[in-house]
Each structure stands twice: as structure tokens, then as C-alpha cells.
Amino acid sequence: MKIRSLxxxxxxxxxxxxxxxxxxxxxxxxxxxxxxxxxxxxxxxAPNGTPWANGxxxxxKLVNANGGINGVKISFEECEFGYATDRGVECYERxxxxxxxxxxxxxxxxxxxxxLTDKAPVxxxxxxxxxxxxxESQDGSVFTWNFPLLGTYWVGADVxxxxxxxxxxxxxxxxxxxxxxxYHDSPYGKEPIPLLQERAxxxxxxxxxxxxxxxxxxxxxxxxxxxxxxxxxxxxxGWGVMNSTSLKEAQATGFPRxxxxxxWWAGAEPDVKDVGDGAKGYNAMALQHSAEPQSKIxxxxxxxxxxxxxxxxxxxxxxxxxxxxxxxxAMLGVEGVRKAQERYGKGKVMTGEQTRWGxxxxxxxxxxxxxxxxxxxxxxxxxxxxxxMGASWVRVQSWDGNKWVxxxxxxxxxxxxxxxxxxxxxRKYAEEKxxxxxxxxxxxx
Amino acid sequence: MIYRENxxxxxxxxxDQQIFPIAQDRYLVVAIIAFAxxxxxxxxxxxxxxxxxxxxxxxxxxxxxxxxxxxxxxQITLGAGAFMxxxxxxxxxxxxxxxxMPLLGALxxxxxxxxxxxxxxxxxxxxxxxxxxxxxxxxxxxxxxxAFLRIKWFTNESSSGSVSVSNLEFxxxxxxSPVEKYIFCLAILVICALLAKNLTRASIGRQWMAxxxxxxxxxxxxxxxxxxxxxxxxxSSFFVGIAGALWGFVHLGSWEPAAFSVDRxxxxxFMVIIGGMxxxxxxxxGAAFIVLLPIFLSQFLPALGALVGxxxxxxxxxxAELIIFGALIVFFLIVEPHGxxxxxxxxxxxxRLWPFPH
Numbered sequence: 050m051k052i053r054s055l056x057x058x059x060x061x062x063x064x065x066x067x068x069x070x071x072x073x074x075x076x077x078x079x080x081x082x083x084x085x086x087x088x089x090x091x092x093x094x095a096p097n098g099t100p101w102a103n104g105x106x107x108x109x110k111l112v113n114a115n116g117g118i119n120g121v122k123i124s125f126e127e128c129e130f131g132y133a134t135d136r137g138v139e140c141y142e143r144x145x146x147x148x149x150x151x152x153x154x155x156x157x158x159x160x161x162x163x164x165l166t167d168k169a170p171v172x173x174x175x176x177x178x179x180x181x182x183x184x185e186s187q188d189g190s191v192f193t194w195n196f197p198l199l200g201t202y203w204v205g206a207d208v209x210x211x212x213x214x215x216x217x218x219x220x221x222x223x224x225x226x227x228x229x230x231x232y233h234d235s236p237y238g239k240e241p242i243p244l245l246q247e248r249a250x251x252x253x254x255x256x257x258x259x260x261x262x263x264x265x266x267x268x269x270x271x272x273x274x275x276x277x278x279x280x281x282x283x284x285x286x287g288w289g290v291m292n293s294t295s296l297k298e299a300q301a302t303g304f305p306r307x308x309x310x311x312x313w314w315a316g317a318e319p320d321v322k323d324v325g326d327g328a329k330g331y332n333a334m335a336l337q338h339s340a341e342p343q344s345k346i347x348x349x350x351x352x353x354x355x356x357x358x359x360x361x362x363x364x365x366x367x368x369x370x371x372x373x374x375x376x377x378x379a380m381l382g383v384e385g386v387r388k389a390q391e392r393y394g395k396g397k398v399m400t401g402e403q404t405r406w407g408x409x410x411x412x413x414x415x416x417x418x419x420x421x422x423x424x425x426x427x428x429x430x431x432x433x434x435x436x437x438m439g440a441s442w443v444r445v446q447s448w449d450g451n452k453w454v455x456x457x458x459x460x461x462x463x464x465x466x467x468x469x470x471x472x473x474x475x476r477k478y479a480e481e482k483x484x485x486x487x488x489x490x491x492x493x494x
Numbered sequence: 495m496i497y498r499e500n501x502x503x504x505x506x507x508x509x510d511q512q513i514f515p516i517a518q519d520r521y522l523v524v525a526i527i528a529f530a531x532x533x534x535x536x537x538x539x540x541x542x543x544x545x546x547x548x549x550x551x552x553x554x555x556x557x558x559x560x561x562x563x564x565x566x567x568x569q570i571t572l573g574a575g576a577f578m579x580x581x582x583x584x585x586x587x588x589x590x591x592x593x594x595m596p597l598l599g600a601l602x603x604x605x606x607x608x609x610x611x612x613x614x615x616x617x618x619x620x621x622x623x624x625x626x627x628x629x630x631x632x633x634x635x636x637x638x639x640x641a642f643l644r645i646k647w648f649t650n651e652s653s654s655g656s657v658s659v660s661n662l663e664f665x666x667x668x669x670x671s672p673v674e675k676y677i678f679c680l681a682i683l684v685i686c687a688l689l690a691k692n693l694t695r696a697s698i699g700r701q702w703m704a705x706x707x708x709x710x711x712x713x714x715x716x717x718x719x720x721x722x723x724x725x726x727x728x729x730s731s732f733f734v735g736i737a738g739a740l741w742g743f744v745h746l747g748s749w750e751p752a753a754f755s756v757d758r759x760x761x762x763x764f765m766v767i768i769g770g771m772x773x774x775x776x777x778x779x780g781a782a783f784i785v786l787l788p789i790f791l792s793q794f795l796p797a798l799g800a801l802v803g804x805x806x807x808x809x810x811x812x813x814a815e816l817i818i819f820g821a822l823i824v825f826f827l828i829v830e831p832h833g834x835x836x837x838x839x840x841x842x843x844x845x846r847l848w849p850f851p852h
Contacts, residue, residue, distance in 0.1 A: 059549065064800045090808050092813040128808075129792065129812040131812070134746070134749070134750070134752065135745075136547070138544075138745075138746065139545040142544045143541055143545060143793075162751055163529075163656045163658070164747060164749070166658075166748070167658060167747045167748055168747070235750060236654035236656040236750055239653060240654055262639075263752060354786045359702060431789075475818070482661075
């Protein structure tokens with residue numbers, strides 16, 4: 050009885066402590082550029098979240114190993130949110146003021162991006178969403194703090210349709226074709242729909258929308274519909290375990306894998322590895338890069354970090370698709386800070402506001418990228434006030450049963466179509482939120 | 495000694511039947527409320543407001559609503575998340591579709607819509623009870639998941655299915671800063687808690703409890719089960735709906751149906767069970783336990799590791815958080831099946847005799 054009440058008292062005290070101690074002590078650390086890292090290394094999406102997080106953190110470590118950003122060392126802290134929007138927001142609130150203030154955030158979740166889009170302007174912290182997020186946030190005059198660098202889902206959808214048209218032998222051949230979109234039923238999966246509908250109107254193909262509920266392990270009904278409808282192509286907009294399940298279901302229903310095209314989040318090793326031969330021929334978009342274990346930057350990381358036992362993850366995963374995306378995401382953030390230092394003082398710690406300017410005036414040409422070790426990995430990125438995306442280079446890669454094989458042809462989204470849609474959507478957003486878009490003069494500030 | 499009520503004479507029925515008949519209780523509650531309104535805004539920082547206090551207040555309100563239904567009327571529900579979603583989306587639609595709709599009006603209309611849906615989904619309770627009812631209310635959850643994902647009109651044709659609100663104001667006062675949001679939520683919570691407490695003391699609450707304890711006997715003594723059960727569903731859904739609207743409007747700002755998934759329903763039910771069924775204060779304890787403990791653990795474990803010189807990886811901390819959290823739930827349910835509220839009652843009884851227990 051005594052022990053029982055003691056234990057009870059102890060755990061009650063812990064709960065009471067939780068209410069009082071949970072506030073973090075904001076200890077100031079001078080002269081370090083603080084990068085908060087929102088990750089999901091646990092939960093349904095961990096197989097995909099983990100390599101991204103490893104790449105992200107490894108790059109930050111590499112920058113420090115090379116002496117920091119013009120001498121400014123980077124500090125970073127991970128916060129696990131398990132792809133849950135509310136925990137992601139909690140992580141954001143926890144980290145934004147730490148260590149002298151967050152430089153920027155990269156949530157790797159479209160849901161969290163939506164939630165943070167309203168908070169970023171208030172807190173003056175830029176939001177990089179490399180390859181995801183809100184498509185209309187490309188318009189920097191309205192979305193001052195959002196940077197969907199390298200590509201948005203509208204780019205992905207547009208390029209996918211272009212690839213199909215090429216394969217069929219011309220835009221007119223798409224007429225009457227049936228294309229099904231199998232998508233994760235969340236803001237992430239729904240993002241490409243407006244563009245696909247626009248394209249369907251333009252070229253006369255039939256678009257079928259087939260949502261899959263989170264986390265995506267139950268797809269029998271979806272694939273039954275595909276079996277009945279017999280679409281010519283399936284676009285796959287999945288994340289995490291949903292992708293491999295889709296491929297397995299395609300195998301079970303006998304849908305040809307080479308007629309499936311995945312977005313770049315459905316085109317990494319965790320998505321196909323378990324399916325192995327069953328995924329042979331499956332195509333996916335490659336956002337700039339694919340798996341790049343031979344690239345110079347990866348070799349440098351292996352030499353400087355993993356050889357000394359300072360690597361974050363498993364050595365075998367270094368250079369995989371999502372690892373590279375995490376690495377490039379971190380690189381873009383770091384380069385934003387570097388650019389900002391050119392204007393606000395080299396060797397100084399940049400605030401979120403200053404970093405925002407750096408990201409908006411980012412200009413990474415091929416020479417710079419090659420010098421950094423990204424030769425063959427990336428093409429140039431140049432942002433401006435009106436274009437927060439900077440580049441929209443995509444290739445198509447396909448899985449040969451063992452590895453991703455990237456096609457030679459570089460595709461780009463149709464700028465005319467994209468621009469019109471982005472402006473429409475961003476103006477609508479500005480109206481709703483009562484934002485006055487920045488004029489070209491204000492952009493120069 | 496601290497808690498002795500000697501010398502407090504009650505000379506009227508009013509004095510005897512007030513909410514807190516013992517003076518110490520009254521002072522304590524008034525002090526806590528005063529501190530929450532006046533003291534906390536000076537003490538807490540932004541993180542504390544945004545990540546801890548505001549979610550705690552809103553989920554307390556939701557747990558309070560669920561407790562009215564589960565704890566007081568004995569109708570187990572697994573559809574609380576659905577009613578939060580209905581409240582949030584209804585309030586959102588009233589706010590954007592009706593010109594000049596004030597925030598408070600939208601919240602109350604959202605709550606009323608949730609109440610109406612609550613009555614609808616409460617109808618099965620007239621025929622089934624216990625676990626079967628829990629399964630029936632789960633239908634509400636799946637229905638709302640489906641409706642808010644599929645019916646575009648509810649989300650104002652938003653292409654991503656995510657809706658957002660901004661520029662909130664209350665009779666001209668902006669609700670933007672964390673302190674303003676906190677005070678707003680706190681005020682609503684205090685009013686709702688007072689309302690709930692009085693409802694449970696009034697004839698309607700007694701009817702609920704009679705139904706909970708034995709519905710056949712209640713019917714024999716003249717309580718209409720249909721009226722009692724459906725009113726419990728309506729009132730509970732009203733509170734839960736307002737909490738849902740606050741969760742969307744004030745806490746998240748922009749949300750998708752996943753914010754009100756079945757996980758949320760389970761979470762609310764656990765709050766009630768851990769906090770104490772049939773106890774208003776238990777709702778607060780339960781909400782505190784479920785909201786604060788995971789956040790505390792996720793910060794405390796790495797700090798503890800650093801203290802003893804071990805680097806706790808994010809993954810390890812996250813797994814440990816779930817393990818410890820689960821273990822604590824089991825522990826509390828074994829040691830005190832009546833919830834944290836019962837511990838509080840026991841503590842009060844001990845304090846009455848302290849320091850000379852016999």
C-alpha cells in the first residue's frame with residue numbers, strides 16, 4: 050500500500066511538473082545560424098521521412114565541417130512530429146524562437162505548410178517547401194514568405210501529362226484517353242487536381258479521381274475501380290506506405306506498371322524496394338535529381354562525415370533519392386543565408402527577414418553548383434520576387450527492378466499555362482486574406 | 495486543517511446548494527480563474543500560449559462536452575471528433591457565407607449545427623447501448639470524414655481541401671496575438687464550464703444521471719429516455735462543436751479534415767476516462783494529462799539524456815514518449831479507475847483531517 054501511494058504521488062508530481070516545466074528555457078546562443086529541423090522518423094511515413102531528414106542534417110553538418118557559412122557555424126535541432134499537422138505546428142512554435150531565432154522552416158508536409166503559411170509572415174520566418182507545398186505560392190508578390198523551390202505539384206502534374214503526350218506521340222493523341230489519378234486524400238494529393246482538370250479540358254482526355262485514405266494501406270476498392278475502368282494511364286500521388294501498396298495492388302490487378310507515373314514523392318527507393326520486380330517498369334518524376342551515390346557532394350559527405358563516424362543515418366542510404374532531396378533542401382536554405390550575407394554583412398548571423406531576401410534573390414548558376422559538388426545532380430536555380438520557384442526541371446525515371454534509371458530528356462512545365470493558374474489562385478488568396486500584392490518597386494527593397 | 499469547514503454555517507437553501515458549498519473551494523476556484531485571466535498573461539511566453547495553453551483550453555472544452563455525454567448520461571461515444579469537425583466547418587461556412595457574421599455568432603451557430611447533428615446521430619442510442627452504441631457513433635466519424643473530404647461546398651471549393659480563416663475579431667477587438675487568443679478561449683471555456691456544471695446540477699443533469707445508472711428504473715420513475723438521451727447528445731455536441739470551431743479558427747488557423755480524425759475521438763474519450771467520468775474538473779485533468787504529457791516527455795527525455803551525458807536521438811525519444819505515455823495510462827487506470835478527479839477528491843478528504851488523521 051505504501052509503495053503504491055508513493056508511486057502514485059511520484060507520477061502525479063511528474064504530471065504537475067509537466068504543466069510547469071514544459072516551457073523551454075530560451076537560452077541564447079550567439080553567433081550561430083539556427084536551423085530548426087522538422088522531421089518524422091516515426092509513424093506511417095517514417096520510411097520516407099527518415100532519409101530526407103538524414104540528408105538534411107548531414108548537409109548542415111558538412112557545412113560546419115567546412116567552416117560554416119562564411120565562418121558562421123550552423124546550429125540545428127530536430128523536432129519529431131510524425132507527419133501530424135498539430136504536432137508540426139507545436140514543433141514550429143517550440144523551435145521558432147530558440148537559439149536566437151529560427152532562420153527558416155522546411156516542414157516536409159503539405160498540411161503543415163498550409164498551417165504555417167499564415168504564421169510565417171507574422172513571425173517573419175521564410176518557409177521553404179522544395180518540391181511540395183502550395184502551388185500558387187510560386188507568386189512571391191502575394192506569398193512573400195513561401196518558397197516552393199525547384200518545383201510545385203502543378204509542375205509535377207504538367208510534366209507528367211507532357212511525358213504522356215510525348216509517349217503517345219503528340220498532344221492530339223491524348224484525346225479520348227482515360228487517365229486516373231490515384232492520390233493521397235490530403236492537401237498533398239489534391240494539389241495537382243486543378244492543373245490536371247485544366248489539361249483535361251485543353252486536350253480532351255478523361256480524368257478519373259481516385260482518392261486513397263490516410264495512410265493508404267487499404268486500396269482494394271480503388272484498384273477494383275481501375276480494373277473496371279481500364280484507364281490508359283495511372284498517375285500516382287502517394288506518400289509513404291501508400292506507394293508500395295499501390296504498386297502491389299497494380300501487380301495484383303494486372304495493371305501494367307510502365308503505364309503508371311508517380312510524382313517525385315512516389316519515386317524513391319522505399320516506395321519500390323519491397324515490391325522489387327513487381328515494380329519493374331514503373332515510372333516516376335525525378336525532381337532535378339534521382340539517386341546520386343556517385344556525385345561529388347555525396348563522396349564529400351562520406352569522406353568528411355561517415356568516415357569519421359559522424360554521419361546521421363545508415364551509410365548505405367547516403368545518396369538515395371530522398372536523401373538527396375533532403376540534402377538539396379538544406380543546401381538551398383544555406384545558400385539563401387549565404388546570399389543574404391552578401392547584402393547584410395559577411396560572417397554575420399542572418400535573421401529570418403534577411404534570409405528571406407537571400408532566398409528571393411537566389412542565383413545558383415551551373416558553375417556555382419558544379420563547384421559545390423552538385424554537378425550532374427542539379428540544374429541552375431534563379432528566384433525573383435515574382436517567381437519563388439526558381440526552376441522547374443524534371444526528368445522521368447523508371448525502376449528496373451534494382452535501381453532507378455533516369456531518362457535523358459529534361460522537361461519543364463508550360464510556363465504560360467502555369468503562370469496564369471498561379472496568378473489566378475494567388476490573387477484569389479490575396480483577396481481572401483486582404484493582402485496587397487507587392488509592386489515591382491516594393492520587390493526591390 | 496486547511497480544508498476544515500467548521501464554523502461555516504449555511505442559513506439558507508441557496509447557501510447549501512451553491513456550486514461550491516465550502517468556502518475554501520470557492521476561494522480556490524476564484525483564485526485560479528483570476529490567476530488564469532490576470533496572472534498567466536504576464537507569466538507565459540509565446541510558445542507556452544500557442545503550443546500548450548490554447549490547445550489545453552480548447553481540448554478541455556471538448557472533453558467537457560464528451561464528459562456530459564459519456565460521464566453523466568452513460569452513452570459511450572466515439573464520434574466526438576466528428577462533432578468537432580462539424581462545428582469547425584459549420585462555423586467556417588457561416589463566417590464566410592453570411593455577410594458581416596461576427597465571430598461569436600459563427601461559433602455559436604457552429605455549435606448549434608453540431609448539436610443538431612448530435613441529435614441525429616444520437617437516435618441509435620434509443621435502441622442500442624454500451625459498446626454497440628460506441629460503434630454506431632463511430633458512423634458519425636466516418637460520415638464527417640467523408641463529407642468534408644468529398645463535398646466541395648463545405649470547403650468553399652478549395653482545391654486542396656484545406657480551409658483557413660484569418661483576421662479574427664471580437665466586437666472590434668482583434669484576436670491575433672497569443673494573449674488575445676488565450677483570453678478568448680479562456681472566457682469561452684469558463685462560461686461553458688459554468689453552464690455545464692449548472693446543467694448537471696439541474697433537473698436535466700439528474701435525468702441524465704438516472705438514465706446512466708439504470709435506464710429502466712429511470713423510465714419507471716417518469717423520466718423520458720428519449721428526451722434525456724437526445725438532450726445529452728445535443729448539449730454535448732454543442733460544446734464539442736464550439737471546441738472544434740475554436741480548434742480550427744484559433745489554434746490551427748487553417749485545417750483539413752485530418753485534424754478531426756478518429757484519433758481525435760479516441761483522444762477525447764481517453765481524456766474523459768483518465769480524468770474521471772461524471773466530473774467537470776476531471777475533464778480538465780484528463781485534457782492536461784493527454785495534451786501536456788507527450789509534449790513534456792518529448793522535451794524532457796532529450797534534456798534528461800543530456801544531463802547524464804547520453805545523446806537521445808529523435809527516434810528514441812519519440813518511441814520512449816509513446817511507451818511511457820502508454821504505461822502511465824495503464825498505471826493510472828489500475829491505481830485509480832475512477833480517474834484523476836477521484837484522486838483530487840481523496841486529497842481533499844485527507845486535507846480535511848491533516849495534520850491529525852485518526
